[in-house]
Structure formats: structure tokens, C-alpha cells
Amino acid sequence: MTSNSEDKRLPQPELPEPAHPDLDSMLSRKFGKEVANYFSGSPLNRVSFLRQDHPFLSHALTHHTTTFLIFNKLEPLVESPTKLHYATYADVKPIIGDDPYSKSEEDLVKEYNSTTYIPQMIFLGLHEDKDGVTTKKGYKGAPFFAVDVTPKHESIKEAAEALIKSFEDKGVHFSKGRLHMALPAEEGELRHFLFQYGNSDSSAAAIYAEARHLLDWNARNPFCGGCGQPTFSVNAGFKRTCPPTDFSQLLASGTQGAGVPEKPFDRPSCPTRGVISNLQFPRTDPTVIMACVSHDGQRILLGRQRRWPAHWYSTLAGFLEPAESVEEAVRREVWEESGIKLGRVVVHSTQPWPYPANLMIGAIGQATPDGEVVDLGNDPELEDAKWFSLDEVREALRVGTSGLGERPGPEWREGGLRLPPRTAIANQLLTSVVNGFVSAGVMKI
Template identity: 60%
Template structure:
């Protein structure tokens, strides 16, 4: 078997009833952040201001969703002095109410995310009973009215540190704890990028609550003479009743390892974009009014024609590309015609096959690689290739072939 991912976060082993019954909890890449998000404090501007101003606060710079890094495995953080020319010295000094009153759609503000507190670092920051090193992410993408300032920050940091931004559409090389920090930052910054305009009325929105909420202000100071009353904007449904239009979205997706009726084979599929001989578990989005189990059965049948009976949930994985939650499940095909593969429903897959456990075990040793990577050493041409351990698909396959469905309950 392939070695565990270094630093992949897992709960400490325990002797709880649930662990005895179901085994140790599985953690996947992009989960397990070392930061306490203290999300209830994002509306507290006294807390945010104190955290931002603290000399030990760490700031992750992100340019077009690429983070500043020491290398491909490690993020890099800068201090407050490195970004204050862009953010200002006190970006959290105004309440949500005041920010809305002073909204000017001609002015671009950099999105500043509060990520959380690293409680293991005793840096002297303390707010009420909450202690730890504050972490923020700052969007330094040059755009709008802050383009020149953002470029200045980027150039100054590069010159000072010699560091650069880690390129790539999908970062899967970071060490596990920092991958979780990046996942949080990337998903929220991407959401802010995609929602500059209101879905209810089409006008510009304003980022508040340390990057975790966008509002549609009722007035606008754009092009208004100094001292004059702000312009009224059209009525908007987001200002009435309870509305989640302006909060970050997470799209639930099922990904499933489907086992044959006799428990000896795994169903794997491939799309046209996969490298030769590279197969993975099936996956698809949940639909409104659908349970996880129903989605597993529906997506499996639509993509492969295989009919699934019992479904159990295994683990989950945040997937910040852009905002998915991969819900990992294991299902078992119904015997007989239920195992027949038919690709005529949904044309998403190019191929789907049943693979024996031994062939999957061999692939775990010699066929693991990312989509854009070459096959590893020891790979024999024509053999099965599968996703890396950073993908939940690999973890689901590994669980099945190592007896997840047959381990006796320890009660």
C-alpha cells in the first residue's frame, strides 16, 4: 500500500463507543485546519481590529487564487506592515452598519479574510477568553481602484523575501495542515470573486464580516458630490426577510466506491480527460430534495447503468475548486442484472469497468498519480492507474480493499 500522507490530520485514537463500532475516523486532504475559526467573532469589529493590529498576526497573500509560498509544500506569511499600504491601518474599525452607509461602488476594497486563531502558538494575543496567533488572508489581485497598490505590495514582498506565488489551478502539493488553511482561503476568495454583483437586483455588493458575507447596500455614494445625500438603489429581495443569497455557498457532491454484489470487485470509471488507463470512483452533484444515499444510487445508475442497494457514508473532503464538499460513500451493487454496465444514459463516462481487489491493490503500489503527472516508477504499461492519496477517491478504494465492509465490529 502507499504510505500515509505526511501530517494528514486525524483524531487521536480513542476507545469510544463509535470508534469501537465503526473504526477510527478518516480525515481527508484539505480538512483538519490547525486554526480555530471562532466564526462567531467575525461580526465583532473590536476583535477583528485587535487581531489585525497585533504584531504577531500572520497574513497569507493570494493573487488570482495563487498563494504566496516558500515552495510547493509550504505557504508563506507576511506581517501587517507588508500589506498596510493596500488594506489601510484599521480596515475593521467600522461596523457593518457604517460600511453600508458609506458604500461607494466606484471604490474597490481588498477582501481581507479572517481565517482563525492558531491556539498552539502562544504569541500574546488575547481577546476575552480566546488566545492564539491570528491568521488572515488578503486578496492582492490587482484590479479596480486598488490595482496600483496591489501591484506595489506584490512587488515589494517579492523583493523583500525572494518568495513567489505558487502557480497551478489545483494545488495538491501543500503539506496537509496548510492545505486546509489554503482551502478555506481559496474557497472564500473565489466566492467573493464570483459575486461582485447581487443575484437579486444586479447591483454591486459589499464584502463584510471578514470576507464571509456580502450585502447589497440600499444606497450608493458613487459619483455623488461631497456632502450630498447618497443615491438610493432599487429595492432588492436580499433586504427583506431571511435570505442566504449573500452568504458563501458549499456544493455537496457524492463520490462513491461501488462494490460488486459478492464483495470482490470495485466499479471504476474514466472520462475523456483522464490519462490512459487512469480510472477513478464515480461522483456527481446532489440535487435539491435528494438524500446522500439517493444521490449515490442515482449518479451510479445514470453514469454506469449499475444499480446500487445499500449505501454507507465513509468520510468527507472539502474541495475548494471552487466550493464543493465531497461526501464519500461506499455502496454495493445488486446481484445479477444490477451489476451490468451500460453507458447509454449519461455520456459523462468514456468507460466503466469492474476491477478485482487484487488489481486495485497493485495499482495502489505502482499506479498512483495525479491527473497531470506521469505514471510512477514500477508502473507496467497497460496497468490500472488511480488518483493520489490527496483525493478522497483513493481513500475510498483503500478502505474497501482493506476490509472496511468486512471488519468485525469491536463492541
């Protein structure tokens, strides 16, 4: 029987369409259609070159087509596990103020005061399938922003708590789950204020992933890694800088004085200011995850951790280490965790993973003829690892997939193999193998 915690089964959304799915090319004929994993496939043009264009950002912020994703303690505002709730400028104005982009980025850095709290906001990009703003270069689309309304500072606490209560009064709430894997990858509709622009095919999961990743990175990096002093968010939330000066009287004198000083004090020297730039950039940690196939191509290696439900297995995974190629990381992690020795390794697809900042690099590797004996004696991470036939995996993909806290499908029978849902890249790797990825025929032009 399943555990008491497994009392629900959320719908498994469709995966996003890959780029140019119908385009015939040499690469598509040789390697097949590209795989787009969950959390990828964003419809937003990030127009990164406009992140310092504050006149554009000011216009985008207040435009009537602009959409805001709201987060409290990194949890998104949702109507249900399968639907985000999108806010308007009027909703967030009490938190962010009249126009946070009214001054240039350069002026904001010159006027920096480390004791002034500025709510974190991210410009996510333009939805080009929607009517919206038009840039100087002619790019068009509805702007998307993410805003952190966590009431963690006295200057916004009252306004933030009032905003959170107003949302709760509307029947929406901030999701409490750590993983949000039921959001549609191809969402059928946005909130009511976007209906007038037509139905949306927006990928809610991909937009959410971008927002959460950047909000989390900003929250984790309030101080400079070079000098330990407070940093300042710039470039519409995509960079942080260590300003050379500070208007804060608290840091200048050790006591909070009255009024604003006439000029800022010079902050202590910082090694980041002695090079080309003093900017910090968002971090992404590469992680390898791999489906391992036996030398004869008839079995797949799967492993399980102790905390997982009974009969629940998955592909092996681990972090890429410094000065290590993807292929080397795949072979090392598989050998350390299971004792299996791999020969050829092929990269299959990748998946953004905003918990907090990973890029899952999916690969498929094939065991060497003398390297198929399982040995769990090196790394104690796994409780078990063993080979499963292609038919066993194929049947589990059909009836036994689920999230860790969910029930398997209705056709699953006690004792049968259980696997991750299709929103996990592990599922896509296994599906690819049982569908013939490693057979010679797939590689023919």
C-alpha cells in the same frame, strides 16, 4: 509510456490526523477511526462569533503574531509547490490601508459607496497552538488572514504591482497550477516570524482551502441576486450584504460629480430587504463520490474519462441534485454513468474541495445481485467503466498513484492500473475497501 506532460512527480503529503484519534468510544469501536481527508484538519479556531467584533479584528490585524496568506487571481503565494509563503501586516498595509476595521460594520454599511474599491480580506481564525491575541472570553491564538492583492482596480493597482514585484524579488511567486495538492496537510514549519513561538503543526492545505474558497466566493458574487446591484463584504469576509443606501454620485446622477454628497441616495428596492436579513452566505455545492463494490465484495467498479492519461481510473462522482438524499444521489449517478444498480449505500468520509466550492461526500455502495452489468449508453461522460479485482486495486494503490499530470510511482509498469493520489478522497475510499471496510468483521463491536 507516460505523456510528455507527465514530467514530474510531486511528493504526496501525509494526511491530517483525525479528531480524537486515540479516544475510545462506542462509535469508534463499531465504525473504526474517523478518516480525515486532504484539505480538512484545520488547526484554526474560526471563532465565527468575533467576525463582527471590529475592535478585536483591528487588534488581530496588526498583532506581531498575525499571519497573512496572499493571493493574486486566486493563486497563492508560494516558495515551492510544497510550501506557502506567509506575509506580515507591513507587507499588506499598502493594499488594505491603516485599519479597515476602524469603524463598525453597521457604520460601514451606512457609509457604503459602490464606486469605492475595498480589497477583499478574510479573517480565517486563531491558531490556538501559537501565542497571539487573547479575546474577551479568553480564547487565545495567532490570527490568520487571507488578502487578495490582485491589481484589478486603479485605486490599488500601483501598490499591488509593487507588492507583487517585491515578493518576486525575494524569490517567491504566485503558483500557476489550478490544484494545489502537494501542500503539507501537517506542515512542519511556518515562516521565520513564527519560529519564535515554536514549531508549527499547522495544516497548510486546510488553511489554504478555507482562504481560497472564501476569496473565490466573494469574487463571484459582486452583485445581488435579488436586484442586481453591487454587494458589500461584511462579517470578516463570510457574508455579503445589499446596502439600502449608496453614497455613489455615479449611480445617483449618471455622472461622476466632484466631492462627496452630503447624504446617500436610496437604492432601488430589493426583495432581500423585505425578509429577515439581506445577507448572502458562502456557497458550498455537495458532490457525491463513491467506491462501488460488487455484490460478492470481491471487485470494485472504476471509470475513466477521455482526457485522463492511459490506464488512469477513478471512482465515480457527481453533483447532488435538489430534493435528493446522499444515498439516492449515489445510486442515481452510478446508474446513469455506468448502468450499475446499487443497493446499500454507506457514507464513509467527506472532503472540502475549494475548486471552487464543493464538499465531496465519500460513500461506499454495494451492487445488487442482478445489477452488475456495465452499460455506458445513458450518460456519455465516461469513456470506460469496468470491474477490477481487489488485488488489482491494492497493487495500483501501492505503485500506481499519481496526480493527473504526474508520473506514477517508480515500481509501476506500463499497462498497469493507475489511480488518484492519497490526497484525493477517491484514494481513501478505495484504500478503505481493500482493507476490509465492507467485510462483516469491521462492523463488529
